[in-house]
Amino acid sequence: MSVETQCGDRDGDPAASPLKYFGSEVRLEREQLGWTRKELGKEAHCGYSLVAKIESGERVPGLDFARTCDRVFPHANGRFERLWPLALRLAFPPWFRRYAELEWKATVVRMFHPQLLPGLVQTPDYARAILRTARPTNLDDLVTARMERQRILVRQRPTKLRLVVNEGVLTATAGNAAVMRAQLAHLRELACVPAHRVQIVADKGHHHGYPSPFGLLSFDEGADVVHVDGFPRGFLLAEPDDVAKASEAYDLLTAMACSPDESADLIDSIAKDHYS
Incomplete structure (x- = not known):
């Protein structure tokens, strides 16, 4: 206990x-x-x-x-x-609290997720649909905490977001079509903010070789850290070799992904073709 x-x-x-x-x-x-x-x-x-x-x-x-x-x-x-x-x-799992503190201080957040849109860009309804699958007893608190994390993207000196996700993330329905329409509209808005970058890895029938979600946090002072998501918990890495490998992997993913402008067009196309 x-x-x-x-x-x-x-x-x-x-x-x-x-x-x-x-x-x-x-x-x-x-x-x-x-x-x-x-x-x-x-x-x-x-x-x-x-x-x-x-x-x-x-x-x-x-x-x-x-x-x-x-x-x-x-x-x-x-x-x-x-x-x-x-x-x-207290709304965050104990293992996630240190990451949440670091995320709040970060000047740049780079994130990759192969299966879901990460919590930092989720709408309340998308977050609720995703979190509900684990049948938590504190669902409302988890949604509140997830939404409050997003303040770093809109504060006076916003944290810069760099996001890469697979195309399949946008076609996998969370909740229902209405939830996904709102979620893709929100993602599209973020993609248009000059401080942020949203890139989609188009599905061309070839696996890019990165099955695990991960991210990097950068700060005004201090070295970058890596967060690797997983089950039953994620973990932080600060060793220079681990950070260097994660940074290289992220650079490769951005090279494979569509450009920010192409990605915005792809978001629009998916919203129209799958959720209209």
Whole structure:
């Protein structure tokens, strides 16, 4: 049993975890202000039920919720946004938390996936369809955490995305046609952002030899690191030889893939032919 699990057994204890502490602070500030959960939910653009679950430590809050708390509670002084990363962290599997911290600091993210669109570019409905297949008990939190990761692509100094995926990723339906139409439209929008690059490896009947998803993170300071996805967990590599091999593999994949402009056209074609 982990330390966090042991702490989490203390029902009602606001110090049991960062998530429970966050929720307890929201409840105390709300009650001191004399607001109902419905009133707070209206300000945060969410329902009574979500406010109740956040206050009880049952749901992970989004950053917008934390910022709303800082805005409406007179004595918050930015406290909820400061607490938010600790609360969000609990939505990630323990083995993924270090990667999520590094991803948040990265200036460039290079990713390859042969079977799925990676979480960093998924829509909420696509993410829900993919995550639901594992039958998790915390599906809503997993989706929230996945969407919050994507803030790195749209912040004031956005992380630059370099994405390569197989064409089959776009033709394999997750959810239904409507989910895929929205997902491909989102991917197409990302492909048009000057800071980002989206490239598709067209299906020409030949396997390129890279069966595993992997990515590289680059930073303003410090060496690159590699993340290799897998079952039952992924892992980080920082050895220079491993990083060099991953970088070379990624360069080869981009050479095999369609150009960014060709890839954008291919996304449009697949959306029309498969999901219209």
